[in-house]
Amino acid sequence: MHRILPEYPSLSRSEVAEGAAKRLAKSRRKFIGQGSRYPAEEPWIIDAVGRAGAFDHASTSVIHEWLKGWRIPTRDPAILDVQTSLAVFVGVIESKGMPETSPLQGGAPFVTISSHFVEICSRIADLFPFFASLVARGPNVDQMNTARWLPAEYLDPEVSASREALELIRGHKDGLFTARTTAAAVRWAIAHEMAHAVASKAERREAYEQTAVLWSGLEEEQWFPKRHHLANFRESIERYRDEVACDLLANKYVLMSPFGVDDLVTQVSGALLALEAIKWDGWTQDGSAISQTHPSPALRFKLIWLSWLDTLQDPETWAGRDAPGPLGLQDFAHWRAYEKWISGAYRDGREGAAWDRDISETLDFLRMREIPVAADPVYVRDHNGAVQLVRPG
Template identity: 45%
Template sequence: MAHAVGTKQQRTDAFKRAELLLPDIVDTQWLPKNRRGEIKDLRASVHRYKDEIACDLLASQYVLESSFATDDLVTQISGSLLALEALIFDGFRQDGSAVSQTHPSPSLRFQIVFMDWMETILNQSTWHDREHPGLFGLQDIAYWMAFERWAAGHYRPHRSGARWQHDIDLAMDVMLGKIPISGVEQIYVRQCGGLARAPRPS
């Protein structure tokens, strides 16, 4: 959707958000690949990389502005992260996660989108007109962060899980210090037509 309707200015502004999250992104992420000969045309590839990341962040903006995000933003965030995580594993199955000339690393895309969502949910104004999440919802977000780090190989020397829990606890501490929680969790039930959210007790 972002590729179809996002204007040039919107994409430029979205990528500026990415640069605030990861300064020197070209120098740190793509120039090393170019020096190793993995990128055939640096200028063309970086242009495509920037556009993909800009559209990822525009997509997050569309999610935030949707009616679904009003009463359950956490599930919408999890859906966006799930989609990017699926790209990581699909890339591994397809070509061993070889460098793409047109799309930045799915892990990098996940990292930027996750950081952007964190900026959003840590801003208290985000919750002025939305239902506050429950504790388990915030834990879901922390687990997504740890899962991506696991998929990227950050925990190889720490397979016992203690390091994972440390990162999860740190993320939870940050969120609990900024995000108002409701104490009531969103619960979904399977029906013949798919999933539906169970009504909250009145």
């Protein structure tokens, strides 16, 4: 997703003095200087990031509002930390790649979100209601696995979906769910890349330490067995740790944002959707071969799911935030099963018919923690096509 450096540069006195507006202009010039082309105005792009040149409801247009809490250290401790979210340009480009952060020379990093990432997120979100409907019908293992032809066809960029596939998707698709969750996935991807751009080494190290609680023995179980497949094991492990740290920081940044106040579960779904998109892209690109720089997306999905589970059960999370609704919590529980279904976990010789157990275990766990539950938020489209949250009263 990006070039990884041992440590990211802090701001010099002169860079602080020039101000965020000038650094943002420099960041934008660097982005434009790449010769990047804005993607065509497809519905899945407009829903997630807005129209080119008119970002009224775009994730990118309000980035300075929901990333205000971020700082980057200065070299001079006498100078107060500065708001770098105002100085990092975020652009959407026509590209088959994944989101990435530019190299940070000159104190002007920028973040790019690719059209391919937005499209694959929207397609995976399109399929989510189909999966929920499938589970509700009580299928057997064979029926569950036979139905996997739909994501295999709809998510493959090299395959044109058949009429049967498109009709099935249209019959189950929830356009508002797709728009909201894809936009949340874009925000989480921006947050992940911003963590690479502005988080200090100490902040990333502190974030990674959470894994000791979330997944004891992670490295010994998941990474050490791969040591013979990695050209430089020590360097790869450091990069793996950095990637996971930025995932966990992205969760933190989204939690701190205004979006996390109004409807946190949608932001959680967006994080999981983003990782599912990265996982599916890796499969289509190289069959999910072992990477020298990035841990397995399936592992990252599980770790971030555990992180959000820990967050949702924490009573402090709901201080000053709207409580989730029962349908939102069901979505969270279904994401665990959805990811496993697409990966082929529920079949003979593997986990078998365990999807109901996985969903109910999650819901039972949350009920036991007695997290607050309110009415689910209501969304509509306004006259411009933007998705808006309807507040009571």
